[in-house]
Each structure stands twice: as structure tokens, then as C-alpha cells.
Amino acid sequence: MESALVRSCLTVNYSGKPPVLRDLTLEIQPNELFGLVGESGGGKSTFALALLGLLPPAIASLSGTLTFQHHDLLTLPDRAFRRLRGRAITYVPQSPIASLSPRLSVAAHLREAWLIHEPSNSSDWRQPSLAALHSAQLPTEPAFLDLRPAALSVGMAQRLLIAMAILHKPALLIADEPTSALDLIHQSAVLDLFRSLRDTLGTAVLLITHDLHAAAICHRVAVLYEGSIVEQGPPAQLFHHPAHPYTRALTSARR
Numbered sequence: 489m490e491s492a493l494v495r496s497c498l499t500v501n502y503s504g505k506p507p508v509l510r511d512l513t514l515e516i517q518p519n520e521l522f523g524l525v526g527e528s529g530g531g532k533s534t535f536a537l538a539l540l541g542l543l544p545p546a547i548a549s550l551s552g553t554l555t556f557q558h559h560d561l562l563t564l565p566d567r568a569f570r571r572l573r574g575r576a577i578t579y580v581p582q583s584p585i586a587s588l589s590p591r592l593s594v595a596a597h598l599r600e601a602w603l604i605h606e607p608s609n610s611s612d613w614r615q616p617s618l619a620a621l622h623s624a625q626l627p628t629e630p631a632f633l634d635l636r637p638a639a640l641s642v643g644m645a646q647r648l649l650i651a652m653a654i655l656h657k658p659a660l661l662i663a664d665e666p667t668s669a670l671d672l673i674h675q676s677a678v679l680d681l682f683r684s685l686r687d688t689l690g691t692a693v694l695l696i697t698h699d700l701h702a703a704a705i706c707h708r709v710a711v712l713y714e715g716s717i718v719e720q721g722p723p724a725q726l727f728h729h730p731a732h733p734y735t736r737a738l739t740s741a742r743r
């Protein structure tokens with residue numbers, strides 16, 4: 489069997505308080521669409537930030553296991569994390585508009601995202617950026633490249649963040665509540681987009697959501713409850729034969 493992309497048995501606590509994550513155990517395979525579902529404040533973003541090496545060391549203490557490919561993320565030096573983050577592991581944050589710089593054009597966002605990892609190939613940003621816009625189903629003409637975030641809809645802002653997140657062909661893309669800011673029609677379009685990115689780029693996707701229905705596109709879904717995974721399996725199994733009371737509650741909830 490191919491070796492797992494992510495292996496976790498992770499405990500995290502903030503400033504000596506009771507753990508937010510307690511032995512959170514899961515494996516994500518290469519090229520898998522993996523859903524992590526759980527309640528608000530349940531530690532989903534904490535898990536994403538741990539994978540990105542972005543939990544503030546002064547207040548967050550991590551123990552257990554967390555690996556990505558052959559890297560031990562709990563001991564990985566900052567420099568090595570900076571090489572992975574934004575390239576091999578990328579992140580689409582929760583609030584699209586707030587995550588963009590108001591003064592920068594679409595082109596400038598992509599150029600910056602390119603330069604972080606390819607400083608010596610600074611003139612080469614354009615072709616991969618246009619390819620990423622195309623994959624994210626955004627326009628590629630100059631008039632669009634010149635727009636600033638204020639001129640973008642929420643859906644377009646999110647697609648721009650997705651384009652930035654696929655620029656370096658990541659092995660793992662983490663999408664944190666990607667449907668929360670969108671209406672129902674745009675929700676299903678963005679979920680389809682993640683599925684097509686996985687198919688065309690071979691990127692594994694960790695889809696984080698409080699909505700079990702949104703996770704229905706995933707191959708497997710893990711249910712996070714009180715800091716631990718209480719159940720995981722294909723979404724159809726969780727919908728039709730939920731084993732845990734919290735999963736049962738999720739099957740009926742739709743905001």
C-alpha cells in the first residue's frame with residue numbers, strides 16, 4: 489500500500505487549558521478527498537494550523553504524532569516549514585475577502601504567491617499563474633488580472649485564493665470552511681471545483697466543515713467531537729448508518 493500523506497495522533501492544548509484536540513487520529517492518503525467535520529470551536533482550524541506549522545508556540549503545546557510525507561511536523565524547524573507551507577501544503581482560509589490585500593491586483597497576488605517559493609525565477613510567474621486561474625475557473629484576460637479584491641464577488645475572491653493555493657501544485661490543499669461564506673449554488677460549485685482539482689492535479693484535499701452535507705463529495709469523512717475522531721468512513725456510510733450520536737445529529741442538521 490502507498491504510504492499515507494498525513495498521519496496524525498495529535499494532542500493540542502492552549503496555555504495549559506484542557507486539550508482542544510485529544511489524540512486526534514487519522515490518515516490522509518495521497519490524492520484523497522478527506523473531510524473533517526465537527527462543531528464550531530471543536531478544534532478543526534487548530535488541526536489545520538498544526539499541519540501548516542502556524543500554531544503560536546508560546547501558547548499552543550503539541551504532542552503525539554503528526555507527519556506529512558516523511559516529515560515529522562512536531563519537530564520540523566521553521567525554515568523547513570516555510571519551504572513546505574504554500575508549496576507542498578497549502579491553505580484556503582475561511583474568509584476570502586479578508587484574506588486578500590485590498591491594494592494588490594489579482595496579478596500581484598499571484599505574483600507574490602509565486603515569488604515566495606521561486607524568488608530566482610521571478611519573471612516566470614505569468615504562465616503558471618494563468619494556468620492556476622484557469623484551473624480555478626476564473627478569467628485569464630488582462631482586465632481581470634488588473635482587478636482589486638473590492639471588485640471581486642466573494643466566490644471570485646475564494647477562487648483567487650484557490651488559484652494561489654494550487655500555483656505550486658501542492659500535495660495537500662487544506663480548505664477551511666470553504667462553503668460558509670457562500671450561498672447554496674456557489675457552495676456546490678466550489679465543492680465541484682475541489683473534486684476537479686483533485687482529479688486534474690492529483691492534489692489531496694482536506695475539506696474542513698461543520699456541515700456533513702458539504703463533506704458528501706469526499707472519499708472519506710472523519711467526525712471530530714470533543715477533540716477526538718469518534719467515527720470515520722465513506723460519507724454514505726455516515727449518512728445512512730451513523731454509529732455515534734453526534735454523527736446522527738449532524739445527518740439531520742443543515743444550518
Ligand SMILES: Nc1ncnc2c1ncn2[C@@H]1O[C@H](COP(=O)(O)OP(=O)(O)O)[C@@H](O)[C@H]1O
Nearest residue numbers: 502508526527528529530531532533534535547
Ligand atoms: N490562539 C488561541 N488561544 C487560545 N485558545 C484558542 C486559540 N485558538 C483557538 N482557541 C480555542 O480552541 C478551540 C478550538 O478552536 P478552533 O480550532 O478555531 O475550532 P473550529 O475551527 O473547529 O471552530 C476554541 O475553544 C478556541 O477558543
Ligand SMILES: [Mg+2]
Nearest residue numbers: 532533534664
Ligand atoms: Mg475554524
